[in-house]
Amino acid sequence: MAIINLWNKVKVSADKIVEIIAPKVSTTGLGNQQRIFSYYWMLLLIEIHRRGWVVQIGEMERNSVAQQLMFEAGKSKVKGDGTGFHERRLAGDLARVETAPGIAATSSQMKELGDFWEGLDKLNSWGGYFTSIKDEPHFSYGGERRR
Numbered sequence: 001m002a003i004i005n006l007w008n009k010v011k012v013s014a015d016k017i018v019e020i021i022a023p024k025v026s027t028t029g030l031g032n033q034q035r036i037f038s039y040y041w042m043l044l045l046i047e048i049h050r051r052g053w054v055v056q057i058g059e060m061e062r063n064s065v066a067q068q069l070m071f072e073a074g075k076s077k078v079k080g081d082g083t084g085f086h087e088r089r090l091a092g093d094l095a096r097v098e099t100a101p102g103i104a105a106t107s108s109q110m111k112e113l114g115d116f117w118e119g120l121d122k123l124n125s126w127g128g129y130f131t132s133i134k135d136e137p138h139f140s141y142g143g144e145r146r147r
Contacts, residue, residue: 058095
């Protein structure tokens with residue numbers, strides 16, 4: 001609740017935060033891309049709390065061995081070769097989003113978050129729009145949208 005109160009007190013929109021922060025960071029270089037992703041991730045979490053929902057964060061980083069296991073299990077189209085968004089720390093998964101105590105967010109509600117995420121930057125992708133393996137908890141930055 002403290003985050004929501006702070007957000008309401010500051011009265012700054014997500015667009016304004018992006019306008020203030022994004023121009024200060026170059027989009028080239030992995031370190032800069034990770035900084036941009038972290039800003040957008042913060043805005044996503046604030047948006048979830050602004051709605052009065054609660055969230056548990058899932059996987060943010062995945063090593064190449066774990067990524068390869070996901071690929072072999074058919075849960076990812078990306079091999080464990082260091083190029084995956086999780087491997088490069090440019091993706092995060094939400095383990096659980098609840099809109100009320102014990103009530104998980106619906107696909108429609110997750111789509112709202114996905115649209116919010118993709119609206120922040122043309123390089124943001126939401127896994128619910130992936131054409132191969134749908135991954136609603138997945139939010140990533142950098143690269144083309146995989147629709």
